[in-house]
Amino acid sequence: MACTFEFEMNNRKITIETGKVARQANGAVMLRSGKTVLLATAVMDDKPIEEHFLPLTVQYIEKSYAAGKIPGGYVKRETKPGDFETLTSRLIDRSLRPLFPKGFYYPVQITVMLLSVDEEADLQALALDAASAALFLSDIPVDKAVAGVRIGRKEGQFILNPTLDELEEGTLDLFVSGTKEELLMIEMRAIGTVEVEIEPSVAVDPMIDPMLADEIIQIPHVNELKEEELVEAIEMAQKAIALAAGEYEKTLAEGARPKREVELKEEKADASLVAYVEEFYGEDIDRALAGLAKSERGNEIRAIVEQILNDDIAKEQAWSEEAVKAAVGEVKRRKVRSMILDEGRRADGRGLKEVRPISIETNLLPSVHGSCLFTRGETQALVTCTLGSRQDAQMFERITGKSTSYEEFMVHYNFPGFSVGEASRIGPPGRRELGHGNLAKRALEPALDKTQLDAIVRLVSEILESNGSSSMATVCGGSLALKAANVPVLTLIAGVAMGLVTEGDRHAVLTDIMGLEDHDGDMDFKVAGSSEGITALQMDIKLGGISPDLLKEALEQAKEARLHILKIMEESAKAIEVNESILPSTEVFHIDPHKIVDIIGQAGKTIKEIIEKFEVSVDLDRKEGQVKVTGPNKVQVKAACDHIRKIAEGGGAKREMPKFEIDKxxxxxxxxxxxxxxxxxxxxxxxxxxxxxxxxxxxxxxxxxxxxxxxxxxxxxxxxxxxxxxxxxxxxxx
CATH class of the missing domain: 2.40.50.140 (Nucleic acid-binding proteins)
Structure with a gap:
């Protein structure tokens, strides 16, 4: 039966239709908001998989026709997803995955297709709403609705669900998703830098420079967000989410299909088997935990499972491998959590607030513009910085954009199998790699002094070793790699991954978590920023809601760790020896705009000769008369600039015009x-x-x-x- 539902809340009008299209899916909706139309479907297989995990796949797909466009390039159809599509798919997955009941292992496919687009639409929020509605209305056993809201900030005021223009003109982009009872996911980034105005009496001595005596001096400053401000914004988002998700559930309930009866696999380990493992293999598991403190791989745990399966009691009781794995996992989990809550220590011997030992080496690669080897415990990132000219910018097209856009600051993250001791092939980046690279980019970009930066910047993080928080190692190493390449930055940025363990009324916040604590803990959130505040945050909450007081405690503990890491990074930054001889050079100067034509020459002949002779790239602004010369060699760049100035001063090639003998x-x-x-x-x-x-x-x-x-x-x-x-x-x- 076709149904239509209309909602108006949180500055947004939404219409949801179901039962009209894609009726063979378990659930399908057509969501409309303004000119934006999204089709979301949810489909479930009839049989569960044998393995113990939820095989959920989410795909967000943008159709070019939605904006009245034909795909660019040689192939005139949609091919592989762009970064925005991949990141949006990941955002939806992280928001919906916690809704499924424990022990549910049926393959589920959620597809969201953009069919029509409004230029001002927040596509991520609408795509999540559509996916959640399709799942809630389906017969898949999920009985909660999820809502997502975005918070912006402009002139010190928080804005609920800002327009894209308001978002880009502001200083904050905070996306929060959750149900009416609890938060599920948080992503935050600071936007750009601010120009801080300083009175001339403070900045300039009029006796030294009287020309500046009446001017206001503007100094770039990073747009960090203070911890208490972030908590305030999240509380605002939580209220809006509770209102929206509650309204969705109340209104959509009349159109929801009856939930299908499914088999939920028992996740609890057999009590007698757990007692047996704890009694006879407890010490072995203790030793295995020490090994897990050094590697994300569970070789020691797998060896214990094999040992139990081969002992006489296991054979007599006919315990299955699955049951033994569950029992060993439960004992391991109990030991990890008990150690933290009862003894205040962790598997590697650290205190709850202690950061693992850090070592830093900069510019260890002689032919690279800037490099940093950042090691924190058993996590190691080799981050390189490469500078390029304007033509090196990454071109991309947004479905809501009218023209091609250019990405001038890129962060690429690679996670090869050998970093965790696995023999796996290295392939193209997946969702995890794109997500971690995007997080590091969001953390570092606000610190770039773009008033002084003329180059295109690419950071590449090669994870050489991993045991937790490789994305935050990328942030730390990336910040120092920028410094090592002499890129103008306003401040250093550090990142740290935090965790949480709760049992009843007791809880413990963990600083700089490793893989073991991420797996057996209740929350994973990554915080990056400067000494003044936060530039990026990513949080996935496993236990459900989190109180404002607990959030404040976690953020303050993260700040303490961040300041500790920044102090070590600052000492390392003082010792950086910049590879001046290999750094590309850029010079910008102005000439009479009327002389630009002389620099170009007839049919571009003169400028082509300059580019070929001096091995540089030249950008010309006909209106302003600005000339920007970029090249891999300072001497060549200077020579090219001198040559261009000479042509401009001499009226083109007039000064060097040869004289020919008539009739010869x-x-x-x-x-x-x-x-x-x-x-x-x-x-x-x-x-x-x-x-x-x-x-x-x-x-x-x-x-x-x-x-x-x-x-x-x-x-x-x-x-x-x-x-x-x-x-x-x-x-x-x-």
Whole structure:
């Protein structure tokens, strides 16, 4: 039965239709908001998988026709997903996965397709709403609705669900998702930098520079968010989510299909088997925990499972491998959590607030513009920084954009199998790699001083060893790699991963978690920022709701760790030796805008010669007269700049124009044929005109009847007035 539901809340109007399209799916909706239309479907297989995990797949797909476009490139159809589609799919997955009941192992596919788009639409929030509605209305056993809201900030005021213009003009992008009872996921980034105004009495001594005495000095400053401000914004989002999710559940309930009866696999381990493992293999598990403190791989745990399966009691009781794995996992989990809550220590011997030992080495790669090897415990990232010119920017198209956009700061994260001791092939980046790289980019970008930065910047993080928080190692190493490449940054940025363990009324916040604590803990959140505040945050809450007081405690503990890491990084930054000899150089200067044409030359000849001769790239602004020269060698860049200035001062090539003897035969090369004659390149690189009437004694229709471009001919100069040179053939061609 077709149903239509209308909602108006949190500054957004939404219409949801179900039972009209895609009726063979378990659940399907058509969501409309303004001109935006999304189709979301949810499909479940009839049989569960054998393994103990939820095989949930989420795909968010943008159709070019939604914006009245035909896909660019050679293939005129949608191919692999773009980064925005992948990151949106990941965001939906992280928000919906906690809704499924424990022991549910049926393959589920959620697909969200963008069919029509409004330029001002928040596609991530709408896509999550559509996916949640399709799941809630389906017969898949999920009985909660999820809502997502975005919080912006402009002129110190938080904005609920801002428009895209309000978001980009503001200083904050905070996305929060959850149910009416609890938060599930948080993502936050600071946007850009602010120009702090300083009175001239503070910034400038008028006696030294009287020209600046009446001016306001603007100094770039990072747009960090204070911990208490972030808590305030999250509380605002939580209220809006509770309202929206509650309204969705109340209104959509009348259109929901009856939930299917499914088999939920028992996750609890057998009590007698757990007692047996604890009694006879407890010490082995203690030793295994020490091993897990050094590696994310569970080789020691797998060895214990094999040992139990081969002992006489296991054979007598006919325990299955699955049951033994569950029992060993439960004992391991209890030991990890008990150690933390009862003894205040962790598997690797650290205290709850202790950061693992850190070592830093910068510019260890001699041919790389900037590099940093950042090691924290058993997590190690080699981050490199490469500087390029404007043509090195990454081109991309947004479905809501009117033209091609350019990404000038890139962070690419790679996670090869050997980093965790696995023998796996290295392939293209997956969702995890894209997500971690995006998080590091969001953390680092606000610290770039873009008023001084003229280069395109690419950071690449190669994870060489991993045991928790490799994305935060990427942030720390990336910040120092920028410094090592002499990129202008306003401050250093550090990141740390935090965890949480709760039992009843007791809880413990963990600093710098490792893989073991991430797996057996109740929350994983990553915080990055400067000494002044937070630039990026990512949080996944496993236990459900989190109180504001607990959130404040976790953020304050993260700040304490961040300041500790920043202190070590600052000491390392002081010792950086920049590879000046290999750094690309950029010089920007201005000339008379009318002289730009002389720099370009006839048909671009002059600028091409400059680029080839000095091995540089040249960007020209005809309106402002700005010249930007970039090259891999400072000496070459300076020589190119001097050459350009000389041309501008001399009115183009006028100063170096060779003088030709009238009526003396000289050799030239036919450069270009036109209807009225031929341009001939003469010695010295200047051009003369051989009129069509001087090519033949008789009349010809076109110079190409007798001449060919590139052909060498003998001519005489009949007259020369500056750049204007008139030629005749030394000998007629017929």
């Amino acid at each position: 035969p000289i050799k030239g090369r036919v450069k270009k044929l036109v209807d009225f004659g031929a341009f001939v390149e003469l010695p010295g690189g200047v051009d003369g005109l051989l009129h069509i009437s001087k090519i033949s004694r008789g009349r010809i229709a076109h110079p190409g009847d007798l001449l060919h471009e590139g052909e060498e001919i003998e001519v005489v100069v009949k007259s020369q007035q500056g750049h204007k040179i008139s030629l005749e053939l030394a000998k007629p061609l017929d």
